[in-house]
Amino acid sequence: MLKYLKELTEIKGPSGNEDGVREFIMAKIKDKVDEVFVDRMGNLIALKKGKGGGKKILLDAHMDEVGFMVTNINEDGTLSFAPVGGVDTRVIIGKKVQVGKDMIGVIGYKAIHLQKDGYLTTPKYSDLKIDIGAKSKAEAEKVVQIGDYVAFTTQYEESGDFIIAKALDDRCGCSVLMDLIDEGVETQNDVYFAFTVQEETGLRGPAIIAEQLKADIAIAVETTTSGDDPELEKQLWSTHLGDGPAITFMHSGYVVHQEIFEKLVSIARKEGIPFQYKMRTVGGTNARRYATTGIPAGVVSVPARYIHSPVSMIHKKDYENTLKLLRKFILEE
Template sequence: MKALYLKELTELDGVSGDEGRVRDFIKEKIESKVDSVKVDVLGNLIAFKKGTKSNRKFLLAAHMDEVGFMVTNVEDDGTLSFAPVGGVDPRVVVGKHVRIKGEVPGVIGYKAIHLQKRNEILESPKYENLRINIGASSKDEATQKVEIGDYVSFATDFRCENSRATGKAFDDRAGCAVLMEIIERSERFEDDIYFAFLVQEETGLRGSAVLFEQLQPNLALVIEGTTAGDDPGLPEHQWATHLGDGPAITFMHRGYVVNKKIYESILQVAQKYDIKHQPKRRTAGGTDAARLAKTGGGVPAGVISVPARYIHSPLSVIDVDDFKNTVSLVGKILEEGEGFAR
């Protein structure tokens, strides 16, 4: 199995509220392989594949958006002030390459270390003291290229060495790529399958808020890119997940305790087909499953994630085998048909 589309998806820019490039790419690749495709009023892309029995509606969801920034002012010297869109630690952005509105290159700058006072060195930089340099020497020159409200994305190329891949936006382009791999399969499943590629997850789970009224699914799986805990200096008992140990199965996270029947059913399928997997051992963070559970009549939802080191940063790391095992696990769950989570 090849990791189809993973490179292309991660290199596309799609900060929350500006997912159009990602949506257009996905739509182009999948529309001939499903029964219908639509874009709703918020910008969610929803594809449908009819089942052989059609007794249940099964929703698979992944979000298209990534964390990033927005230009808040063009300064007199031609630099840009900016604010984060989603949760981005200012400590990881200094000196990084970015793109404004998908085309204008820039670099995030901060005061040089030898000019900083001791307290500045010890403190995290604040966004109000950071600037994006785009090569302009004046406000007039800069405003010929950018304006207030333009989106800013990290400019990071995808690379793969052995079984490890690096890139931006694995949260959650990895999930989008999983759904696309499932769509690539020619077979139909027992359940009616809705594939939802969602907007604005990083700014409040907004895309998933409008799904229930449109689809009224019977159950759902949210496919995510989640934090890996095997970072340098972090003790093992604090690890959430570990690269190379397979997809992470969530039992609880912020705002949602996963439906027990779905959680146990996911584990049973993984064990039945000997698919490497791991529990997500920390409960920090949230997903669209929380919104699905408390919108409209509510949807019992599970969460399966591809572990990624350094998410919400310019460069993350995943294990490609974890991604492939996530595809396998989701595929086997769908093959189980009506027997899953009964």
């Protein structure tokens, strides 16, 4: 457990640029499954065959993270950029980023001393620039191109019961799937492990997986907003760190298949696995995409604070109990 999470989170992989993540996962699982392949979209799919007579169960975790892309190289050598996925500008000011393969920069904004009334206003992306230390456009063009990806550089850390890292959404889910593969659980069912692309930019990856595999059931293995942030009133919390995996009953664009939702809850209660309901219905997952192609789908998530930012946080017990719940689900389904 947690064997792969550090390396997974430190790989740079915004939507559409998941190659490094895919290569890492492929290297670790290829000799532990019965089949493994990469489709034309870039999804990595692994099959662990069952004993026969069971269902096709699909477990999905997306490889991509939120990030940015260079949209212009300015005359003063700074870089204009746009988000790849949903990122609030207020959480990125002054943060260190990697541009392209190895160029390091800082996201810059007008100093607070120069802002109106001395208050930090919420900037637009057009107000922000990445500073790579170049003195001119010509100098910057030697090392950066328009269209280069930009990713956060946060390093993985453990602090007591907590893990702090970038890209826990959804390298956490990828790690859980890899742990399940390592365990080699024997089941009647054929279990497909799908490591998908471009979830953060519109749930793109699952669209073709659904057609390829025609699974009987899909579970999106995710992270989700915790809500137990400082000073946020409790009734507004979505989930709480340390209370177990979050089981979703409904989110944006999808009401979870009732039978799957009830089965997940029933297993958790029977096995004494701590769990919680996701109490806010905002946000979406790949479950919605599978459902629109006719595959009943559910969602199990590890609660995380500060997702879609340079740093997020999970509780180790929530990860452990998510793994337990999914293990029992594929055995009993």
